[in-house]
Amino acid sequence: MSVELAVDADGWVAQARKLPSPNFEARPQGAVPTLIVVHNISLPPNEFGGTAIAELFLNTLDCDAHPYYDAHLRGVRVSAHFVIHRDGALEQFVSCNERAWHAGPSNFFGRERCNDFSIGIELEGSDTTAFEAAQYRTLGALVNALTARYPIEALAGHSDIAPGRKTDPGPHFEWPRLQRDTLLADRYFPYLKFSETP
Numbered sequence: 617m618s619v620e621l622a623v624d625a626d627g628w629v630a631q632a633r634k635l636p637s638p639n640f641e642a643r644p645q646g647a648v649p650t651l652i653v654v655h656n657i658s659l660p661p662n663e664f665g666g667t668a669i670a671e672l673f674l675n676t677l678d679c680d681a682h683p684y685y686d687a688h689l690r691g692v693r694v695s696a697h698f699v700i701h702r703d704g705a706l707e708q709f710v711s712c713n714e715r716a717w718h719a720g721p722s723n724f725f726g727r728e729r730c731n732d733f734s735i736g737i738e739l740e741g742s743d744t745t746a747f748e749a750a751q752y753r754t755l756g757a758l759v760n761a762l763t764a765r766y767p768i769e770a771l772a773g774h775s776d777i778a779p780g781r782k783t784d785p786g787p788h789f790e791w792p793r794l795q796r797d798t799l800l801a802d803r804y805f806p807y808l809k810f811s812e813t814p
């Protein structure tokens with residue numbers, strides 16, 4: 617089953633469940649999204665389902681509910697533009713026209729502050745578990761929709777732009793599968809700026 621998605625002029629995907637997060641700001645003057653950053657997240661770690669990811673991005677997570685939250689997430693203000701759940705369901709938290717807070721200290725081919733010029737997509741998952749077919753389908757459709765709206769030049773994993781600090785989307789994320797599931801040409805090979813790919 618193929619999925620068709622579209623990004624409107626305001627930066628929202630109509631087919632996504634819209635959960636506006638307060639954790640964003642304007643992109644710097646003149647900055648447009650040219651990079652898509654793929655992440656994984658699960659809360660509690662390695663447990664799937666539930667609403668904790670959304671609650672984290674909406675600043676409503678009860679940090680007394682789990683020791684991990686208490687130790688690592690109290691007072692944390694983060695967001696991503698999108699979350700793709702295990703069943704492929706898509707949630708959107710921040711307009712793609714705005715700057716979400718997903719990358720942290722980061723560097724892509726010498727350009728720092730990747731949040732300024734990227735769109736962050738979280739796959740519900742972990743570094744130790746394969747992702748679901750439904751997640752690749754939604755991700756592929758989303759990448760196609762984003763490349764139709766914005767001058768996207770590259771895709772990268774969080775681990776590629778924050779090496780040593782971040783490991784996601786992890787060894788189970790199949791970049792060739794994403795490439796196959798999208799309309800991306802060979803020059804869109806992940807990790808590299810398209811212009812630098814042979």
Ligand SMILES: [Zn+2]
Nearest residue numbers: 655656774784
């Ligand atoms: Zn990440």
